[in-house]
Amino acid sequence: MPELVRYTRRDDVALITIDNPPVNALSPGVPESLQAAIRQAEADGEVKAIVLIGAGSTFIAGADIREFGKIVSGERPRLSLLPFLQTIEDSSKPVVAAIHGQALGGGLETAMSAHYRVIAPGAQVGQPEVKLGLIPGAGGTQRLPRLAGVIKALEMCAAGEPVKAHDAVAAGIADRIIEGDLLDGALTFAREIASAPPPKTRDREEKLRNALPMVFDFAREQARKKGRGMRAPLAAIDAVQAATQMSFEDGCRREAELFNECLYSNESKALIHAFFAERAVSKIPGISKETKTFEIRRAAVIGAGTMGGGITMTYANAGIPVIVKETAQDALDRGMNTIRKNYGATVAKGRLSQEAMDHRLSLITPQLTYDGFENADIIVEAVFENLEVKKEVFRELDKIAKPECVLASNTSSLNIDEIASATTRPQMVIGNHFFSPANVMKLLEIVRGKATGKEAIATSMALGKKLGKVTVLAGNCHGFIGNRMVGPYVREAQFLVEEGASVEQVNDALYNFGMAMGPLAMDDLAGLDVGWAIRKEFERHQKPGVRKPLVADLLYEQGRFGQKTGRGWSKYDANRKPSADAETAELIEKTARQAGIERRNVPDQEIIDRCIYSLVNEGARILEEGIALRAGDIDITYIYGYGFPAWRGGPMFYADTVGLKNVLDRIREFERKHGAEFWSPAPLLIRLAEEGRTFEQFDIEKEAAVLTS
Numbered sequence: 001m002p003e004l005v006r007y008t009r010r011d012d013v014a015l016i017t018i019d020n021p022p023v024n025a026l027s028p029g030v031p032e033s034l035q036a037a038i039r040q041a042e043a044d045g046e047v048k049a050i051v052l053i054g055a056g057s058t059f060i061a062g063a064d065i066r067e068f069g070k071i072v073s074g075e076r077p078r079l080s081l082l083p084f085l086q087t088i089e090d091s092s093k094p095v096v097a098a099i100h101g102q103a104l105g106g107g108l109e110t111a112m113s114a115h116y117r118v119i120a121p122g123a124q125v126g127q128p129e130v131k132l133g134l135i136p137g138a139g140g141t142q143r144l145p146r147l148a149g150v151i152k153a154l155e156m157c158a159a160g161e162p163v164k165a166h167d168a169v170a171a172g173i174a175d176r177i178i179e180g181d182l183l184d185g186a187l188t189f190a191r192e193i194a195s196a197p198p199p200k201t202r203d204r205e206e207k208l209r210n211a212l213p214m215v216f217d218f219a220r221e222q223a224r225k226k227g228r229g230m231r232a233p234l235a236a237i238d239a240v241q242a243a244t245q246m247s248f249e250d251g252c253r254r255e256a257e258l259f260n261e262c263l264y265s266n267e268s269k270a271l272i273h274a275f276f277a278e279r280a281v282s283k284i285p286g287i288s289k290e291t292k293t294f295e296i297r298r299a300a301v302i303g304a305g306t307m308g309g310g311i312t313m314t315y316a317n318a319g320i321p322v323i324v325k326e327t328a329q330d331a332l333d334r335g336m337n338t339i340r341k342n343y344g345a346t347v348a349k350g351r352l353s354q355e356a357m358d359h360r361l362s363l364i365t366p367q368l369t370y371d372g373f374e375n376a377d378i379i380v381e382a383v384f385e386n387l388e389v390k391k392e393v394f395r396e397l398d399k400i401a402k403p404e405c406v407l408a409s410n411t412s413s414l415n416i417d418e419i420a421s422a423t424t425r426p427q428m429v430i431g432n433h434f435f436s437p438a439n440v441m442k443l444l445e446i447v448r449g450k451a452t453g454k455e456a457i458a459t460s461m462a463l464g465k466k467l468g469k470v471t472v473l474a475g476n477c478h479g480f481i482g483n484r485m486v487g488p489y490v491r492e493a494q495f496l497v498e499e500g501a502s503v504e505q506v507n508d509a510l511y512n513f514g515m516a517m518g519p520l521a522m523d524d525l526a527g528l529d530v531g532w533a534i535r536k537e538f539e540r541h542q543k544p545g546v547r548k549p550l551v552a553d554l555l556y557e558q559g560r561f562g563q564k565t566g567r568g569w570s571k572y573d574a575n576r577k578p579s580a581d582a583e584t585a586e587l588i589e590k591t592a593r594q595a596g597i598e599r600r601n602v603p604d605q606e607i608i609d610r611c612i613y614s615l616v617n618e619g620a621r622i623l624e625e626g627i628a629l630r631a632g633d634i635d636i637t638y639i640y641g642y643g644f645p646a647w648r649g650g651p652m653f654y655a656d657t658v659g660l661k662n663v664l665d666r667i668r669e670f671e672r673k674h675g676a677e678f679w680s681p682a683p684l685l686i687r688l689a690e691e692g693r694t695f696e697q698f699d700i701e702k703e704a705a706v707l708t709s
């Protein structure tokens with residue numbers, strides 16, 4: 001067994017090194033060994049002070065997140081870290097925590113139990129537990145306000161954002177920045193303070209006094225806005241408030257109660273699922289670190305429209321020189337003006353320096369020709385969503401691009417194999433589906449065709465990371481993972497308004513469920529003209545006699561394209577603020593009446609169930625067909641691409657929390673009412689529901705099968 005904690009001596013200073021790769025989490029064994037090492041230092045007569053440091057690239061990234069699931073399932077007893085940290089604070093010899101990389105969650109709580117903290121300039125400290133649906137559970141909500149004050153502690157515990165080293169010193173969380181070698185600096189510091197009595201954080205009460213109640217009210221108001229629907233940020237605020245009302249011991253007890261409440265919540269299970277799912281998406285069976293990747297030093301983008309412009313900015317933001325090509329000067333000028341305007345707005349908000357903007361713009365070469373495309377390592381096509389147009393572009397690229405150039409299409413739904421068939425090198429053709437606005441949205445869906453080579457996949461996955469994206473691999477089918485599922489989702493929203501729900505009711509029901517926006521608001525944002533073009537492209541697949549939504553086409557025909565024309569499902573003012581549109585409501589009612597659709601009061605729960613379960617049912621088919629590698633990949637696609645609330649874990653995990661049997665029963669009810677064409681349950685859903693299993697268990701078993709095969 002490798003030693004999780006090492007005890008050594010540097011003359012009169014004991015050096016305790018935590019060595020639990022990759023991030024020195026406080027896994028079982030670490031706190032116990034840490035406690036034993038402190039006791040050893042206390043007993044060692046030669047030792048005057050103690051330095052606590054992390055091996056590798058970080059201090060301590062917190063409790064071991066994998067343990068929480070085991071505790072909740074009863075596999076492991078819940079273990080409090082408080083007594084271990086108390087041993088550090090009670091040490092009669094001063095303990096100095098030397099922080100590099102991250103001190104997060106239980107890591108910062110450990111550092112705050114030490115008597116002093118020194119920090120490397122690039123390090124960060126934070127209490128990110130709320131991002132896992134938890135609160136600090138090892139005294140963080142009690143010690144942090146004692147060091148940093150109530151307002152800073154509220155910010156850090158309720159929002160979960162880390163604080164950089166200089167801010168940590170300014171806030172009183174750390175005592176000194178160490179430029180140069182951290183260990184040397186920490187040893188020097190330890191010798192400087194060795195003779196002073198060790199100060200205990202829990203005794204420092206001066207920053208707790210005079211905290212006004214309105215500070216907590218304001219924090220709650222902010223938390224309700226930013227973490228809409230979430231419990232953990234509010235629990236974190238309650239715990240920090242307890243620090244101002246109770247003794248340290250009672251405050252810790254209150255914190256433990258709140259921590260426990262959060263630990264057993266679906267919110268925490270969902271966010272922990274999302275944490276690991278986000279890290280699992282990059283693991284592709286058959287692709288390893290040894291798989292060859294092509295280095296992307298130069299890129300080219302075809303099309304300077306909304307998508308092409310956003311993709312161009314994404315490359316420039318990552319420091320990769322990029323050519324952007326258009327067919328006409330005015331389109332190119334329009335595209336470049338939008339890019340300049342977007343960067344300018346970020347500079348105006350103070351989030352980018354003018355110098356950085358100028359540098360990014362200098363990386364972009366706008367042009368009307370294919371000059372320089374022969375040197376590009378990747379070419380991303382972002383032209384009009386039409387198969388023939390795209391094939392023509394790829395035919396051209398095949399003649400120009402060097403053999404090891406990745407040929408990527410930004411198609412959101414078209415057949416990658418068809419596109420690849422226009423080239424003589426289908427192994428280099430791949431989908432790179434960015435989401436709009438491409439420079440902002442975190443999701444990148446990589447689509448592999450039948451012939452796409454491993455190298456092109458591995459290159460795209462690595463590139464996605466470099467571009468700052470969460471990159472999910474999808475198989476080739478109409479709409480891939482994201483848009484294949486969004487089809488039924490928006491269809492149900494449209495059916496529901498035809499059956500009697502108002503546009504606002506549908507949007508509000510899903511917004512209140514936690515979605516970033518309602519489905520019809522999303523349709524208005526994407527553009528009803530875009531939806532219309534996609535429907536036209538796939539009209540031939542429409543089965544005769546099957547119900548189809550009627551109103552979207554009529555809105556399009558009236559020139560109501562959504563936000564861009566100020567009218568769509570809703571009306572929009574100059575600031576794009578929506579309001580109900582009486583004309584749309586009238587059009588919906590008239591159309592439904594003419595089509596003989598019975599109008600009724602639709603309950604909100606039906607809106608949620610029909611929209612969300614249509615996602616789940618399609619997701620189950622996508623999973624079964626192997627279009628998505630894991631249910632978690634679908635969840636990540638929806639969290640990062642479609643504004644699904646992370647605290648519900650994504651559509652598949654949400655279904656797991658409802659219980660697949662319950663989901664199946666409801667889908668069967670919809671099948672009876674609305675027909676098998678839309679609602680026949682996916683075979684995988686039936687199987688898992690009958691076996692009493694979950695999508696998440698299916699993931700784990702699938703992964704195990706791949707690993708052992």
Ligand code: 3H9
Pocket residue numbers: 022023025061062063064065066080081102104105106107109128129132134135136137138140276279280
């Ligand atoms: C807590 O502390 C509660 C306390 O109050 C105590 C209560 C009693 N545990 O992200 P990366 C794994 S709650 C277990 O790819 P990066 C991660 O899964 C905790 N595993 O690297 C991945 O594994 P794999 C509060 C962890 O450099 C590998 O490490 N702390 C943990 O981009 C590399 O991770 C947090 O919420 C963990 N705590 O980012 C911090 N952390 O290679 C969560 C990471 O098998 N972690 N792993 O896929 C992070 O924010 C980032 O991982 C970090 C590194 C910034 C540390």
